[in-house]
Amino acid sequence: MTKRWLASFWLLALLLPWQAQALIIEITGGSEAALPIAIVPFGSEGFSAPEDISAVIQNDLSRSGRFSPLPESDLISSPHEKSEINFKDWRLLRSEGLLVGKVSSVDGETYQVQFQLFDVYKGQQLVGKRYQVPASGLRRLAHQISDQVYQALTGEIGVFSTRLAFVSVRDNSDGSKRYTLQVSDSDGANPRTVLQSKQPILSPNWASDGERLAYVSFENGKAEVFVQEMRSGRRNSVAAFKGLNSAPAWSPDGKKLALTLSKAGNPEIYVLELASGKLSRVTHNSQAIDTEAVWMPNSRELLFTSDRGGRPQIYKVSADGGRAKRVTFEGRYNASPDISSDGRTLAMVHGLNGQFYIAVQDLDSGAVLVLTETGRDESPSFAPNGRMILYATEKNSHGELAAVSVDGRIHQRLGESDRDVREPAWSPIRK
Amino acid sequence: MKLLKLTAGLLTLIWLTGCTTLGGNKESDAGAAGSDVVVEDRNADTSGIDGENASGSDIDGGAETLVIAGEEQFQGGDVLDDPNSPLSNRVVYFEYDSSTVREEDLTTLEAHAAYLGENPSVTIRLVGHTDERGSREYNLALGERRALSIRQTLMLQGASVKQFQVTSFGEERTDVEGHDEAAWQQNRRVELNYVGR
Structure with missing residues (x-):
């Protein structure tokens, strides 16, 4: 019995650390021509989402070297949809793109996520979508949103969901x-x-x-x-x-x-x-x-x-x-x-x-x-x-x-x- | 000069012994752990595959016998077990990106060729290796070319093609850890392993 327990303990000890360990990505050099982008932390009404979607998107865009997301402290307000945005104010930040969105819980298992990307100067929506996904799909969805933002602003295909x-x-x-x-x-x-x-x-x-x-x-x-x-x-x-x-x-x-x-x-x-x-x-x-x-x-x-x-x-x-x-x-x-x-x-x-x-x-x-x-x-x-x-x-x-x-x-x-x-x-x- | 060669041979033997002990442990533990290859599906559900690892354990097998024999029985025993014979040398080395046999290895290879010629039922496994530099796939091919170059040399001196198994591990099984010429030199090698010994 003890022996068996020991054996499984060893198996766990061997398996766990490297099953869980992710590669850590560090940007060691970037492009000077990186586009500023304002990413407002997504709203979530009265609960904390199991995945911080806007943080994943921010990491993706920043890691690509093509974008330089504005620090959160520079953001002048926290809109989550178009009606809450005063474009005149946002123009002062000199960031062409503004990404907002929100997450709400449909039931314990399913979440509704919506995002909108705006051209701040024109005051127009470039792309906006709404999804329903299980908790396990939130991270993948975040990468798909990154792909759409990347494509809308650079004209090239995004590869964050690869x-x-x-x-x-x-x-x-x-x-x-x-x-x-x-x-x-x-x-x-x-x-x-x-x-x-x-x-x-x-x-x-x-x-x-x-x-x-x-x-x-x-x-x-x-x-x-x-x-x-x-x-x-x-x-x-x-x-x-x-x-x-x-x-x-x-x-x-x-x-x-x-x-x-x-x-x-x-x-x-x-x-x-x-x-x-x-x-x-x-x-x-x-x-x-x-x-x-x-x-x-x-x-x-x-x-x-x-x-x-x-x-x-x-x-x-x-x-x-x-x-x-x-x-x-x-x-x-x-x-x-x-x-x-x-x-x-x-x-x-x-x-x-x-x-x-x-x-x-x-x-x-x-x-x-x-x-x-x-x-x-x-x-x-x-x-x-x-x-x-x-x-x-x-x-x-x-x-x-x-x-x-x-x-x-x-x-x-x-x-x-x-x-x-x-x-x-x-x-x-x-x- | 002869003494020098002998010493070199003995040193190689000692070196081989070290390797062998390690290699031996590796393989026996591999057996104890059970199935060698495990495929996991999307849900990280681990399932075993009944893959065999039989030929993998041949490596170092020949040299292992040598260790035991070295102590006790080479008098009147098989010449393969005689640590003073050039046959005890089971590794030959190469220059960078080369598969040309070096002159200092010719004596060793002549002895192996003669032994194979006299014992046509004996088979030998030639395992080619490279240093870690450059492309892994290219190195896999280079390791094979080195093993084939040794086979060619042995065949020209009387061994027959049926007596050979040729394998390459490229840069995947370095013998010496390290990232300098001293380590690389030791890793650019072909191992000669008599099958079933």
Whole structure:
């Protein structure tokens, strides 16, 4: 009895701290051109809502580096709807946007939330909506409101209601390691473990529906590729051939996976059609490493890493095979390509004097811009709106995640205390 | 010179012993903890998957036998158990981003090739590793290329292709913690593990 109790105690001790721990996001550099915005704390009549919606929105907008929310002490009054707003007064604050809203309790479980975003100068509503959600949906709703505010004021798609997948590694007290594949909200909140293993997990990649993840797991003693459904947790092994099975990348339609397989004796790029299991080989270069394929948004071409020229560089090839064309020329080491959703900007790991940075290359002009500074950066993953790049870095011998805007001006750190985090993948926008 | 080599061999043996003890514990604890892979669904409902971890535990297996044998029985026993034999050296190292066999490892590899040639029923598992720098996926491929380069060398000297299992862990299983050249050098390696020993 005591023994059993002890065993479950240990299980709890191991599970609880990291189930609950969220990534903490810190903005380490911002844009001078950040737009001021007035966010009035949402009203709630005589009760305290389980989630502070306006605080979540304020964090989202501030974290994006595009907005600079006014401090609460600067707000001249606390309106919650249009009839309570005197636009003439608000114009003095020189903030174009004014967000107000309120939360009311429908019953113990359901809440009604409404928000309105105004153009202070014109005195007009830009967007306004009312929702009914359960308590558990309040945080997600807050991110959706952030997306609408962001889009109304910048004209670009917001990505606050997307998610992040990443791998977290903890040392067990017996010297073994515990690898977990986790999915969190875009602000690092609500991390959930979707897979845990004593063997390495690598290269998570989201299908465009945001409902499936492909990844590499060593659970059978070697690299194999799995696909897992997020809702059910159901998973399938999709590639367990002799040799390496790695670097999965979903096609834009979610029906195919590009993979690296070495079953023919050397790592080559293949395309696997998931429904039929049909496998077609894309690269044929028995001397070189070909790996890390990613689909161009046109679905017809792949970018991949190859050392066929002597050192790793990024190449482009038709998904049907054929001759590959070299894409990167600057520097001796370019690897881990990712492509923006408009197909114009390549993100990559760029080696420079033995250090590794995140860089972007404009595919039209070929111009390269190095975005990061730590020299130990890897695994770039574009936000679905193409504005930010999430990547893995290292600080004090500790793996952590960070994000940088494509112009290199906005930097964010997604800190963690007692474990290594790595292999980030930014989800697509939920339909 | 010969003495030096011998000392180096012994040192490697001691070093291997250290690794092995750790590795051994790792695997046995893994077994005790039960199911190795756990999938969790949206409601954080934990459910076990009957995944096996069988081949994972092969790593370091060969060297483990070596430790026990080193004390007691190499007289007249299997030459694989003789700590003075070049066969006791089960790790070879590489330069950065290279899979070329280094000259100082040729003696070791010749001995392994000869042993494999004389014992065609014996199989060996070559496990390739890299240092932590650069892309993880590229490193996975590089680790495999290193293991294949060792296989090629051994085959040219009489081993047959059926005697090999080749695996890569890329940068996922560093042997030495640390972020400097001293650590990186130790991590760019291929381990030669005789299967079933």
